[in-house]
Amino acid sequence: MEINFKSERIKSLEDNLEEALKNPEFVKLVKKLNLTKEEAMKKTTKLLDTVAELKNCQKCRGIFMCQNAYTGHVSCLEKNNEGVYSTYIPCKYQKALWKQKKSKISEEDSLHKAKMKDIDVLDKKRVKVIKWLDNFYENYDFSKNLKGLYLYGNFGSGKSFLISALLNELKEKKSVETEIIYFPEILRELKSDWELYEAKMRRYQTIDILCIDDIGAEKVSEWSRDEVLGTILQTRMNHNLTTFFTSNLSLKELEKHFLTNEKSDELIKARRIMERIKQLTEEMELVSENRRN
Numbered sequence: 001m002e003i004n005f006k007s008e009r010i011k012s013l014e015d016n017l018e019e020a021l022k023n024p025e026f027v028k029l030v031k032k033l034n035l036t037k038e039e040a041m042k043k044t045t046k047l048l049d050t051v052a053e054l055k056n057c058q059k060c061r062g063i064f065m066c067q068n069a070y071t072g073h074v075s076c077l078e079k080n081n082e083g084v085y086s087t088y089i090p091c092k093y094q095k096a097l098w099k100q101k102k103s104k105i106s107e108e109d110s111l112h113k114a115k116m117k118d119i120d121v122l123d124k125k126r127v128k129v130i131k132w133l134d135n136f137y138e139n140y141d142f143s144k145n146l147k148g149l150y151l152y153g154n155f156g157s158g159k160s161f162l163i164s165a166l167l168n169e170l171k172e173k174k175s176v177e178t179e180i181i182y183f184p185e186i187l188r189e190l191k192s193d194w195e196l197y198e199a200k201m202r203r204y205q206t207i208d209i210l211c212i213d214d215i216g217a218e219k220v221s222e223w224s225r226d227e228v229l230g231t232i233l234q235t236r237m238n239h240n241l242t243t244f245f246t247s248n249l250s251l252k253e254l255e256k257h258f259l260t261n262e263k264s265d266e267l268i269k270a271r272r273i274m275e276r277i278k279q280l281t282e283e284m285e286l287v288s289e290n291r292r293n
Contacts, residue, residue, distance in 0.1 A: 013041045013042065013044065014041060016041075016044045016045070017037070017040055017041045017044050020044050020047065020048055023048075023051065025051045025054070025055070026047060026048065026051050029047055029050060029051060029054075030047065033077055033078075033079050033084075034079060035077075035079065035084065039079075039084050042084075043077055043084060046075070046077060046086060047077065049069075049075050050074065050075055050076045050077065053068045053069070053074045053075055054074060056068055057074060057091055060091070060093070062093055063091075063093040063094060063097060066091075066093075070088050071094075072090055072091055072093060072094030072097065073088040073089060073090050073091065073094060074088065074089045074091060075087075075088055076088070076089050110161070111160060111161060111164040111180070112164075112168075113168075114161050114164040114165040114168055115165055115168060115169060116133070116134075116137065116165045116166065116169050118165060119133075119161075119162060119165055120158075123288055125286075125287045125288055126158070126162075126286065126288055128284065129149075129151065129162060129284055129286050130162070132149060132282075132284060133149075133162060133163075133165075133166045136149075136166065137166060137169060137170065140170060140174060140176070142176070142208060145240040146242050147242070147280060147281055147282050148209070148211075148242045148243045148244040148245070148280055148281045148282075149163070149244050149245070149281055149282055149284055150244075150245045150247070150251060150277060150281040150282065150283045150284070151163060151244070151245065151246050151247075151284055151285075151286055152245075152246070152247045152248065152249055152250050152251075152283070152284075152285055152286070153248070153285055153286035153287055153288065154248065154286075154287065154288070155248055157286045157287065157288040158286065158288055159246040159247075159286055160180070160213055160214075160246050162286070163180065163211050163213075163244050163246060164180060164211075167180065167209060167211060167244075170209065176208050176209055177207050177208040177209070178207065178208060178209040178210075178211070179203070179204075179207050179209075179210055179211070180210075180211040180213050181204065181210070181211070181212055181213060182213045182214055183212050183213060183214055183215050183217065183218050183229075184214065184217050184218040184219075186200075186204075186228075187218055187224050187228065190228060201228070201231065201232065204232045205231070205232050205235035205236060206235070206239070206241070207241070208241065208242070209241070209242045209243070209244070210232075210236065210241070210242075210243050210244070211243075211244035211245070211246065212229075212232075212243070212244070212245050212246075213245075213246050214246060214247065214248070215229075215245050215246070215247045215249075215254065216247045216248060216249040216253070216254050216257050217247075217248070220257060220258055220259075220260055221260065222260060222269075225258055225260075225269065225270075225273060226269060226273075229273060230272070230273055230276070233273065233276040233277065233280065234276060236280065237276055237279050237280055242280075243280040243281065244281070245277065245281060250283070250285070251274065251277065251278065251283050254274065254277075255270050255271065255274045256270075258270035258273055258274070
């Protein structure tokens with residue numbers, strides 16, 4: 001009985017392989033991996049999975065479209081002296097995502113360590129901004145009502161680095177409580193963690209110096225604009241707390257960004273937010289090369 005069972009199983013594997021060999025892509029894969037007939041017979045199902053996933057990859061335009069079992073990867077086989085084993089190979093979109101995440105971690109690390117002595121002072125286009133930062137540092141006094149900076153400019157011009165350098169120095173040498181929040185990410189965190197919503201909002205409303213980084217990059221809703229941003233800004237304005245912003249948009253462009261539709265009441269709400277920002281900051285443009293390249 002045992003012998004018959006083994007024979008039937010081998011016959012079944014052979015039939016499966018014979019059927020699979022009708023697929024030219026399957027044949028190419030077997031040849032590419034340099035598999036013997038016995039190896040291919042034992043791994044027919046896995047090989048067919050790989051063929052199907054490679055076909056998915058041919059029409060894929062991004063990791064968000066991935067139809068494979070393990071997102072961003074292709075299930076495959078590899079062969080070495082020890083035998084044939086299963087593995088997962090990352091696609092180009094997954095590799096790009098890893099590179100992007102690694103770059104973001106590196107960038108965040110550089111912002112945490114940024115100091116004013118690290119600022120590039122040779123670029124003449126940045127002189128006005130650097131002088132403003134130096135003056136703010138020298139004259140900072142918690143008892144004074146000091147306006148922050150609304151710093152806008154092209155992508156990668158170093159806006160976040162400049163503000164981070166200033167705030168790090170104030171924190172280290174003048175014991176100022178500071179925080180930089182990446183606005184699109186903060187909105188996601190507030191939505192996903194309602195238990196800590198009030199505590200986080202309270203911190204953003206009352207910390208000595210707050211920098212709202214990359215405002216204008218978020219998806220606008222009445223909640224994000226009026227309930228979150230509006231509440232933070234109104235409290236900080238009432239208590240004369242210094243607030244900074246970085247953005248790719250000028251104040252004029254930001255006002256348009258805050259409109260969810262063209263109704264008159266929306267224009268009033270958008271302008272209300274803009275008035276708070278203008279009360280809290282001085283607007284300055286930073287024109288520079290993309291320093292992330």
